[in-house]
Every structure is written in C-alpha cells, then in structure tokens.
Amino acid sequence: MEALTSRLLTITHGFKLFEKEAKEIIRSNSLRDAKNIGLELLLSEFYQVRCCGVFILGLMAAKDRSVLPLLKAQARLDGSWQVQEIIAKGFDQFCKDTGYELSLAEIRDWLGDANPNVCRAVTEGLRIWTNRDYFKNHPQIAIDLISANKANKSEYLRMSVGNSLRDIRKRYPDLIENEIIKWDLTNKEVAFTYQYVLKRH
Secondary structure, three states: HHHHHHHHOOOOOOHHHHHHHHHHHHOOOOOHHHHHHHHHHHOOOOOOHHHHHHHHHHHHHOOOOHHHHHHHHHHHOOOOOOHHHHHHHHHHHHHHHOOOOHHHHHHHHHHOOOOOOHHHHHHHHHHOHHHOOOOOOHHHHHHHHOOOOOOOOOOHHHHHHHHHHHHHOOOOEEEEEHHOOOOOOOOOHHHHHHHHOOOOO
C-alpha cells in the first residue's frame, strides 16, 4: 500500500494514471479484496489516493450494488474537485456497464439528492448525454432529467446543468428552445442557467 501511495502522489495532472492503477488492482485481486483496497484508499488525506479508490469502486459498481451508495456518500463529503470528477466518471461507468435505460432509477435518485455534488456527478458524468446509448434515441428524456436542477441553489451545479443542455443544443436546437422558452427568467437561479445554455465559447 505504501508503494501504491508513493506512485499515486507523483501524479499531479490528469486522471489516466489513477485509472490505470485501479484497473491493475481489480485485475490482480478478487472483487472483494479490490473493494476493500478501494475503501482503504478513500480514507487517505491525499486526493490522488482517494481518486484511485473512487476509480476502483466505479469500475466494480455494476457488479456489486453495495458500491454505488458508497460513491454517493463520498460525493457528499469529499472537498476535492479532482475526486468529484472521478465520482462523476464512476457513476457514468456504472450506467454504461448496467445500461443507461436500466440505470434511469439511479439517475433520477442521484439527480434528486439534496447534495449538489451528488446531482452534479450525474449531470457532469453523463456529458455529452446524447452521445450515450439510450439518450441518443431519447434526447427529450435527457433534457427533462438535466433541466430538473435548473433552479438549484448551487451555482456549481447550475453551471453543469447549463453546460450539459448547451451540449445537446448543438444537435437538437429545437428541443432545447422548446424547453428553455418555458423557464421563468424572473428567477435569478433559472436566469443564470439560461445564460449558460446560450453561452458561446
């Protein structure tokens, strides 16, 4: 474990090396042992070590249903933006492995959570939503799911909502227009999200 921690602490940019270490741990251990290693890594004070732990759990979440609540709990408490990004990747991995349509109940559950980090893990993790299986053929469902948090008190989450809808707008401008034309722009939170939907880079 010390050697693994030392390797992880040398990583200062990007996420691929965390994923590589996580895949090696899963490959060379039983599912149970890999899960225990992942949980131990989550206890580290170093974000790099926790990132690897989250990757391990995300890669096995579809096989072990006790893992997804652990990722949700980590999203609620972890103050590292890097770890939050890996949680988003982990949730998307769960959906991909399970099937996006079969994951709709979990998607709705996370999007309805009181903690904005949990909601954002879905909104951000599934970007670009309409590039994902199921949502390719059901863009309106993606729009409805994402838009539910347009007035959330968290600016961090509303930015993700706006950016995700803007992604979809490139391919489905009419659907997005039909959605945002209904929004109450006297609400400052909604107006903020609206601006992000229309924002140009």
